[in-house]
Amino acid sequence: MNSAVFNHGRLLLWGGFLALAFALPLVFKSGFLVSLLCQIGIMVVFALSYNMLLGQTGLLSFGHAVYYGIGAFVTMHMLNIIGKDGGPLTTALLPLVGGLAGMLAGVVLGYVTTKKAGTTFAMISLGIGELVAACALMFPGFFGGEGGVSGNRVVGKGNLLGFTWGPQVEMYGLIVLWAFLATVAMFALTQTPLGRMANAVRDNPERAEFVGYDTQRVRYLMLILSGLFAGIAGSLTALNYEIVTSETLNAHTSGVVLLMTFVGGIGFFYGPIIGAILISVMQIVIGGMTHAWLLYFGLFFLFMVLMAPGGIASVIAIQRNLWLAGLFGRMVPHYLAVALPVLILLAGLVGLIEMSYALLAGEGVGAGDTATKVMKMELHLNTPGPWLAALGVTAAGLVLTRWIGGRTRAAWNSALATLHGDKS
Amino acid sequence: MSSPAIRITGLKKNFGASEIIRGVDLDIHRGERHAIIGPNGAGKSTLFHLISARLPVSAGVIELKGENVVGLKPFEINRKGLSRSFQITNIFHNLSVFENLRCAVLWSLGYRYSFWQRLAGLADARLRAEAVMEDIGLAKRRDTPAGILSYAEQRALEIGITIASGADVILLDEPTAGMSRSETDDAVALIRRVTEGKTLVMVEHDMGVVFGLADRISVLVYGQIIATDAPAAIRCNAAVQEAYLGTSLNHD
Numbered sequence: 001m002n003s004a005v006f007n008h009g010r011l012l013l014w015g016g017f018l019a020l021a022f023a024l025p026l027v028f029k030s031g032f033l034v035s036l037l038c039q040i041g042i043m044v045v046f047a048l049s050y051n052m053l054l055g056q057t058g059l060l061s062f063g064h065a066v067y068y069g070i071g072a073f074v075t076m077h078m079l080n081i082i083g084k085d086g087g088p089l090t091t092a093l094l095p096l097v098g099g100l101a102g103m104l105a106g107v108v109l110g111y112v113t114t115k116k117a118g119t120t121f122a123m124i125s126l127g128i129g130e131l132v133a134a135c136a137l138m139f140p141g142f143f144g145g146e147g148g149v150s151g152n153r154v155v156g157k158g159n160l161l162g163f164t165w166g167p168q169v170e171m172y173g174l175i176v177l178w179a180f181l182a183t184v185a186m187f188a189l190t191q192t193p194l195g196r197m198a199n200a201v202r203d204n205p206e207r208a209e210f211v212g213y214d215t216q217r218v219r220y221l222m223l224i225l226s227g228l229f230a231g232i233a234g235s236l237t238a239l240n241y242e243i244v245t246s247e248t249l250n251a252h253t254s255g256v257v258l259l260m261t262f263v264g265g266i267g268f269f270y271g272p273i274i275g276a277i278l279i280s281v282m283q284i285v286i287g288g289m290t291h292a293w294l295l296y297f298g299l300f301f302l303f304m305v306l307m308a309p310g311g312i313a314s315v316i317a318i319q320r321n322l323w324l325a326g327l328f329g330r331m332v333p334h335y336l337a338v339a340l341p342v343l344i345l346l347a348g349l350v351g352l353i354e355m356s357y358a359l360l361a362g363e364g365v366g367a368g369d370t371a372t373k374v375m376k377m378e379l380h381l382n383t384p385g386p387w388l389a390a391l392g393v394t395a396a397g398l399v400l401t402r403w404i405g406g407r408t409r410a411a412w413n414s415a416l417a418t419l420h421g422d423k424s
Numbered sequence: 425m426s427s428p429a430i431r432i433t434g435l436k437k438n439f440g441a442s443e444i445i446r447g448v449d450l451d452i453h454r455g456e457r458h459a460i461i462g463p464n465g466a467g468k469s470t471l472f473h474l475i476s477a478r479l480p481v482s483a484g485v486i487e488l489k490g491e492n493v494v495g496l497k498p499f500e501i502n503r504k505g506l507s508r509s510f511q512i513t514n515i516f517h518n519l520s521v522f523e524n525l526r527c528a529v530l531w532s533l534g535y536r537y538s539f540w541q542r543l544a545g546l547a548d549a550r551l552r553a554e555a556v557m558e559d560i561g562l563a564k565r566r567d568t569p570a571g572i573l574s575y576a577e578q579r580a581l582e583i584g585i586t587i588a589s590g591a592d593v594i595l596l597d598e599p600t601a602g603m604s605r606s607e608t609d610d611a612v613a614l615i616r617r618v619t620e621g622k623t624l625v626m627v628e629h630d631m632g633v634v635f636g637l638a639d640r641i642s643v644l645v646y647g648q649i650i651a652t653d654a655p656a657a658i659r660c661n662a663a664v665q666e667a668y669l670g671t672s673l674n675h676d
Binding site: 199 | 476478497498499502503507508510514515516517518519523526527528530531532535536537538539540541542543544546585588589
């Protein structure tokens, strides 16, 4: 087994991803899609940095946005300084500055938070997160108050290769470059003594102490390095949007990165990448379709925690194992069979949620026979018709899902049994 | 070579009002295999926890190779060459057998908290981990996550992690607990092999193991050592028989 960071297969894989990332704007030319890609690139780095704590060191943080936000604010101030006075730095190098700021924040705050692991760490990280978020509103000089701090990323004169980073596509190129470097570095870290001992500390801190390691030091170092990469992500977000508000470092942002990482799968290096892509797309696509998107988010998170606690990456890993054992083929008809009732159930639920939301949020529900627009349909919410229809669809979906889902589950269990039987 | 491997003087430990270790004095010579026996609740595991700094000492002195180690942290004592196993298996469950052992050798090889070196490039760590893996008979399970090994395999891995760093003072807490007869025989052979030339202190209930392995035996009763002697002498010691062992010494 060759576990070098850059063996040929891996080199090809990394190179392929880089080429793909750079090629994407050639296919997705619209401004909307390029913006979405930018957001994804930033979130990939942020989620991966979060998983250095959660997945690799076993530290559940509720305040990771602090390092991201500090990286973003420092970058924005640096941008404004070089915009005014010039200086040796250019826009393209600012993520390094943001990263160092995040790292420094890690050195200071991490010293307190990583004294303990487990619940204590989670609680302190929450406290520190709230503290910094409160500071953001108390010190408008640095954090810009409610309006935040804004700037212009087109600064300086000596821009590399003639790039001004002004057009969104150029910014995307810069994000891809930094995201790629950060991802490679974070992966490489998992293959070092510190990276492996972080896993050991996660699994069994007591044993780690009895093989000579100071677990507190391991946690502290991992948090500092995680702060570095969170700071780079924050820096990229500052450059990308050219505005940073206190929202960048508050609990909501910390929650979103936790959600992305968990949904993607904390047990695999690539898990957070999947989560960052999926959640970013959902945020923008579903967020554009309905005001109730946070509700869908919550339901989706709940579903994942209950049904696939290992995240999407673990589901993929199991499918891969089934595939390697030649069992995937026999599962495909079951997957397809269960997809239809699940879609029916979802349609019914979405209908109910959207109609309730329209009714409760009072979006133009008039008296009498006035129609309300729900998901581009004219519905009369004060008549029982639409409600009965949605309820009927939901009920039908539920019954069918239970019925066919039971068979799928049985097939799934038997496939897994065969898989594990083959192994041992 | 004058100072003993471990010298314990006037050691006490109390949990609130109850005194568990009530003044223990004990010298463990370098290179000997020393067993600590005693009835349940005598404080054997507590004594181990005190020596390895898992629990803080209430009073007394513990010297490791002539150096007072009271107040040090577990990892500091480990770095001074004392390594221990646990009564309840204490391994890295999600890591493979190989990774478990490699984690156990990293510090002693000087890699500390390095994040600038590739693990795959550290040939000495790999070779040492592989040698231990061979020693404990788990070479075939190299890439198996430790959490899904059989109980006896986990116990072997536990011993492997304990000895991998090359520590010269080894503490084993009930290494054969819960094993079948044949598994116990294998474990005894393993312990004998891997602690060759080292100082071994073990807590053990299985008298067959104790009398088969130990050069000297200490009997701990209610937090005090009532006798320390060679196995044959312990067998005939009236106080020991009276206080604890009764007739069971001649069996097992």
